[in-house]
Amino acid sequence: MASDDAHRRVWQLRNLAVVETLIRNHDLPTMGWTVGAYGVTGGPHYAANDAERRAAIERWADVLGATWLAPHVDAGVTTLRASTKDFQGVAIMLRAVLFNSDSADQ
Numbered sequence: 001m002a003s004d005d006a007h008r009r010v011w012q013l014r015n016l017a018v019v020e021t022l023i024r025n026h027d028l029p030t031m032g033w034t035v036g037a038y039g040v041t042g043g044p045h046y047a048a049n050d051a052e053r054r055a056a057i058e059r060w061a062d063v064l065g066a067t068w069l070a071p072h073v074d075a076g077v078t079t080l081r082a083s084t085k086d087f088q089g090v091a092i093m094l095r096a097v098l099f100n101s102d103s104a105d106q
Contacts, residue, residue: 008037015040018090026063029056031094039091050098057082057096064092076100 016035019042022028029052032045044056057080061068066082073079078098085091 011037015090018088019092021088022063028060028063031056031060039093041093041095043095043097047096050100053096053098054080057094060094064094066092066094 012035015037019033019035019040029044030046031042034041042060044053047053047056060066061082064082064084064087066084066087069081069083071078071080076099080096080098081094083091083093
């Protein structure tokens with residue numbers, strides 16, 4: 001088990017290093033990140049409104065060359081998602097939650 005944990009830590013640190021490089025080298029909006037051994041997930045949790053959240057995820061997706069998934073709409077809440085399976089060896093999922101009922105227009 002200890003060797004499995006050591007292996008996961010190595011990959012987690014590598015994934016963190018890729019996100020750190022992106023933040024250092026690009027003028028990108030602030031995101032909240034979950035860094036795991038098998039990839040990272042980020043979202044513009046600190047944006048003040050839907051327009052800022054949408055702009056943040058679009059900017060990150062552009063830099064990553066991410067593929068957009070279909071927006072998910074439920075009860076007036078729209079979730080935007082974009083992902084890349086291999087950005088410098090790392091799987092990255094972006095996710096933004098929009099709360100206005102007109103947010104479904106992509």
